[in-house]
Amino acid sequence: MTGDDAQIIQAVLDGQVDRYAELVEKYQVFALRIAFSFLGNYEDAKDASQEAFVSAYRSLARFRRGAAFSTWLYRIVVNECKDTHRRNARQPATISLGPAQGGEDTTPDLFTVDVAAEAAGPHEQFSNQELSRRLSQAITRLPRHQRTAFLLHHVHGLPLDQVAGVMSCRIGTVKSHVFRATASLKAQLAPWLAQEGR
Amino acid sequence: MDFSTWLQSWLKRHPLKAPQRLDQQQYTSEVMARIKAESTQQVYRVRSVRSGLSWPRLALTVATVAAGALIALTIFRMTPPPQVAEAPPSPAVLAQTVAQEAELLAELEEGKADLLIENGDTLDRALETTDTLLLLAEIPSQPSDEQWLEETMQLLDQLEEGVSSGAEEGSNDDWLDDLQLLDDTDLAASS
Numbered sequence: 001m002t003g004d005d006a007q008i009i010q011a012v013l014d015g016q017v018d019r020y021a022e023l024v025e026k027y028q029v030f031a032l033r034i035a036f037s038f039l040g041n042y043e044d045a046k047d048a049s050q051e052a053f054v055s056a057y058r059s060l061a062r063f064r065r066g067a068a069f070s071t072w073l074y075r076i077v078v079n080e081c082k083d084t085h086r087r088n089a090r091q092p093a094t095i096s097l098g099p100a101q102g103g104e105d106t107t108p109d110l111f112t113v114d115v116a117a118e119a120a121g122p123h124e125q126f127s128n129q130e131l132s133r134r135l136s137q138a139i140t141r142l143p144r145h146q147r148t149a150f151l152l153h154h155v156h157g158l159p160l161d162q163v164a165g166v167m168s169c170r171i172g173t174v175k176s177h178v179f180r181a182t183a184s185l186k187a188q189l190a191p192w193l194a195q196e197g198r
Numbered sequence: 199m200d201f202s203t204w205l206q207s208w209l210k211r212h213p214l215k216a217p218q219r220l221d222q223q224q225y226t227s228e229v230m231a232r233i234k235a236e237s238t239q240q241v242y243r244v245r246s247v248r249s250g251l252s253w254p255r256l257a258l259t260v261a262t263v264a265a266g267a268l269i270a271l272t273i274f275r276m277t278p279p280p281q282v283a284e285a286p287p288s289p290a291v292l293a294q295t296v297a298q299e300a301e302l303l304a305e306l307e308e309g310k311a312d313l314l315i316e317n318g319d320t321l322d323r324a325l326e327t328t329d330t331l332l333l334l335a336e337i338p339s340q341p342s343d344e345q346w347l348e349e350t351m352q353l354l355d356q357l358e359e360g361v362s363s364g365a366e367e368g369s370n371d372d373w374l375d376d377l378q379l380l381d382d383t384d385l386a387a388s389s
Contacts, residue, residue, distance in 0.1 A: 017230075017233060017234060018230070020230065020233060021226050021229075021230050024225070024226045024229050024230065025222060028220075028222060028229075029222070032220065033214050036215070037214055046220075046225070050228060050229050050232070053233075054232050054233060054236070057236075128212065131208070132212060154205070154209055155209060155214055156214070182201070182202050182205065185201075185205065186201040186202075
């Protein structure tokens with residue numbers, strides 16, 4: 001935990017509740033991105049990340065000194081995303097009154113494909129958009145632990161030890177999850193990549 | 199280039215989408231509003247509990263004292279009173295009591311001796327004799343001592359005749375036979 005975080009937490013525990021806003025401002029983007037990568041929906045991601053901040057405030061007195069506040073917060077965010085996912089799964093399916101979508105996969109693509117920045121031609125731009133969509137779908141199909149480890153390590157760039165802290169497991173376990181996730185993604189994307197000549 | 203390396207490089211070039219609609223200040227204010235609302239509720243809960251406990255404090259105290267007194271009274275009533283130890287009598291009083299009781303026993307023994315029926319007479323006859331003696335004692339004195347003396351002698355004669363006839367009639371065998379007969383009758387009736 002950085003010295004700033006420790007000071008802020010101590011001030012909040014001493015009664016200066018307003019100083020918690022500093023932690024919210026500091027970590028909200030990352031918390032929101034993690035939630036969005038798990039839920040694929042902006043509103044759900046916002047609700048889950050905000051709920052995580054409130055839960056962290058409630059449990060702030062139990063926060064272990066010396067640990068990283070960010071790791072602790074990300075663990076809460078991931079748990080909130082699981083709860084949101086569970087709640088959404090329990091909700092009855094809504095019947096669409098609009099025209100049939102013809103089996104179109106509505107999984108949102110999670111990754112930014114900046115078309116304007118792409119130096120390649122239109123075909124490669126389209127190919128990247130298609131890859132983004134297929135990769136998002138493949139990540140969604142991963143088992144939960146593999147998806148969490150892959151997203152936190154490869155997509156959000158957290159080091160393995162911090163991922164282990166978020167997932168409450170050993171680094172070796174995280175490595176195993178990441179390796180299996182990568183192999184699964186390769187298996188899912190290989191046919192399309194071969195077709196595209198990549 | 200293997201798949202893992204290629205994927206990592208692609209992910210670096212195409213980062214995760216950032217929520218474009220995010221208003222960071224609004225996000226923070228929403229979180230802080232919830233936190234302050236919870237803090238206020240917690241303070242209100244503590245205050246409401248404290249204020250709720252303050253006003254009936256006197257009533258609670260009185261009720262507690264009354265309940266304690268009721269329990270103590272119930273326990274006191276259910277507990278048997280302790281036995282008061284009697285002081286041992288003094289030797290002089292004890293000796294006097296023993297003497298009185300011995301005297302009483304002696305009188306009873308004398309009374310028993312008077313009631314003893316010679317020759318196995320029945321209790322009814324003994325009682326009849328006693329009644330006759332009592333009747334003699336209760337006869338008022340007559341103006342004429344001779345008449346009173348005559349009547350007394352007649353009664354004594356009757357008494358002697360009763361005793362003698364009883365002695366003649368009542369033998370041990372007859373009395374035992376009567377008892378045996380009574381026992382047999384009772385036995386037959388009970389069976």
